[in-house]
Amino acid sequence: MRVTPSGRTKTKLNTLRTAALNLENTALKISATCIKNLDIHLNSLITMRDELFGVTETNDVSVTGQILIEGAVEKAAKLSKDTSEYHKEIHTSLSKVGKHIDRHFELSPAPQFKVYCDLTSSPRRKEVGCGLIYDYVMCNGMNSVGELIKEEMDYYDFDVQEPHILQKIVIDLRVGDIASSLEYLERERPPEEKELRRSLQTQMITDCIEDGLESYDRTVKQLRKFKYPFVDDKERAALLVGALLIGKAAKEDARYKNLFDSTNREFISQKMTSFFVPYEAPLKNLMKYGLRNVDKVTELCFLGYIGTYIYGTELPIGTFLNICHSAFACPILKEQCTETNPPMRLVCGHVVSRDAIARLTSSHRINRSASRNQRHHRFKCPYCPREQYIEGARAVKFKKWDEYEYISDEEEEIEVGEEEVEDTYQFQYFSN
């Protein structure tokens, strides 16, 4: 039967747990016997001392006493030795636990790139990492943590505005309370106000439908608090009321289905937090997709499809989440086009990468007897019947055009260069 990844992880954890339990039992067993024996003997030793070395007439130890002592010290020595032997026995179980850990939880997780992502050792990198964390904790309502991070890093320009309001909004939103968000919108009136208000209220109502009657009062109260909702969107209002009437069944109903958008909540909280933090809380996404992909890649590794090291120019798994840039994968090579392999528009309008065109032309010679360098630059579009010359193709740029686009990129390169390796020791001596 197929083993599911989570089934496997559970088995792993279970194995480790059993090993630990074993060790615990061994320790308890030894404790029961060994400590008890020691205790008993210790007591008899102490009694013996009190008896034999107490105040007597002669201040002597009688011959009988001597024999007793002889037996007792012999036993003490033996017990002491046994104790250390017993203790030694634990070692097998203990090292078993260690072996399990080393074997099933490898030091560095599988997807390894040729570069090392170091956010620990050099102060600059630490700062970057902690900046991310700071934004993250602030956007998750953990202000106290944020404050402490701020204290540790005095040179990062943290600029979260009105942290307390942010905290309230985040925590309220998590439990589905939109009052604080609405208050903020009312006060600040950001350009997206209307749209956000609408999403918030929709979310509120759908939550109410999902939760049932308990939250009904709260919903009504909050909806009434501010301007009449949905005055300018009657259609949506009607839909929502309809959904509210049907109740939970609305989730399955084709008419109301799209009101229940599971990404809506996330969108709202991201948008709301973005008013306070300079960036739109990127760490959460970064970690979320990071985790998801680490999971996928390790799974591939586990099954033996790919090695632990990722050397190529693209991840081996298909995920694309960043919609800030164009991303064009050449339909022939199935790779993202880069500067060295730019996309080209063919005469017929189809776009493929330059490398793909090169491959198309190289296979096409004038006639069978022609040598390789007499190659004809005429080729046929792989998607339509149009034959054409390579010269007709034109490069396509996806760069976002704006006023300052054409300031050279050179200065950038230099600055990036500065960031490099701060962390070398001044002397080789201090490294192992």
Add this chain to the structure above:
Amino acid sequence: MTAPEPPRTVPPFPFRGTTVGGKDSKKQTDVLSLDYCTFRTPYEECNVLYRNSQKSLERNAILTSKIAALIKRKVNNSTEPIAQNVLKKHFDYLIQQVQEQKAEMQKSLDTTVAFCQKIQYRCDKLAEEFPTESDEETEDEDIKMEVEEQEEEAGPSTSTARPPPKRPPAKETDEEKWERTERNKFARYIAWHMLRCGFIEPAKELIKTANLQGMVDVEVFQRIFAIEQALHQRNTQPCIEWCNLHRSKLRRIGSRMEIVARTQDVITFIEEGNIPEAVAYVKKNLTPIAKDKFQGDLTKVMSAIFIPLEESKTRNPEYHTPLRYEETAKMFIKEAYRLYGLGGMDAFETLVQMGLASMKTPECHADRKTPKKKQKCIVCRPDIFPLAKDLPFAHVENSIILCSMNGSVCDDEHNIPFLFPSGHVFGKKAVNKLRRKNGKIWDPVHKQEIEEDEVLRLYFL
């Protein structure tokens, strides 16, 4: 699936090894490896305490047997009473030894049991983060049954067309629970990362707010950073004590930590001009630890002692740099992490790196022009980009084309993409805005009017 009740003996791990970690490696790398430190750190702690206990127990046992032999010799074959004071001292000492033995044993067993409970607790907690097996199995079975039904009804041809089974059940069935789990997970990774950075207080606060008690070993890091601080204050004593405690492990990983730390003390003597003291120190402390493996270090220290200070300064600049304690502290942190198996990238760093790679496009660059507030792409943030510089790009299955002008998504229905002479792609909406009254189109890049037929339709597949 074999997931039995915890049996008494450790079951052999039922899965085959892969090639991960070398050709014949039996290592089972998967996403659990992110939690390596969660188990490794307490193990290391327990192991070192165990070893030291073992040593002192053995020492104690030898002492006890020696003292027992002594007493026995005194009373052996004696036919006369012996004065109390002849035996009393030895007998008291014996009792003291046995008491010590018992205390040591008790201590060691207690730490072991505590460690086991910690491991079990962590295992349970981590297991909660994964969807339970029974859920998955039932779901699989449901799907299977569905498929079978379909096949019965409509023949095998439809089974290929059925939608793929829903993959991660927890994500969809109980979205909020998933989110909470994820938040916990991230909080844990972040806590470990902050500890590694030496941010003890924020980490503690995070552990408190995110309910992570028992999942993270704060004390280990507290100790490490206390030692580091001491080194910054030119006090090597705590560091040397630490090295003593972890001696066997340090030897195993071939660490020079103790030598470097002790050398600092020698250098202090040299710089004070206290040569006899320096020699005595080397003889007493440095020689025993350095003579086997690190002869080079030893010779170097000795030569530094015997040449004039000025010459030593030119010959061994690393001995006399004003930053030598800072460097030692840095080295200490590194070695300590190596010992605890925290040397590589931690989970947080791994996730950040992978996250960056999954968002990276060839278009990404360090964007210093767009104001901070308006930046949408995290990879392009100038402070982040260096991290992403040499990473691979995300793999794209469905291309997304954005208009160069306003960033709106181009598609073949509402916003058809067009190519301008400059090579930029503009969506239909943008083109409509650029259209002048005379029917010509304004090219904003070349800043000139162009004919309509110079704007070319693009087909992205």
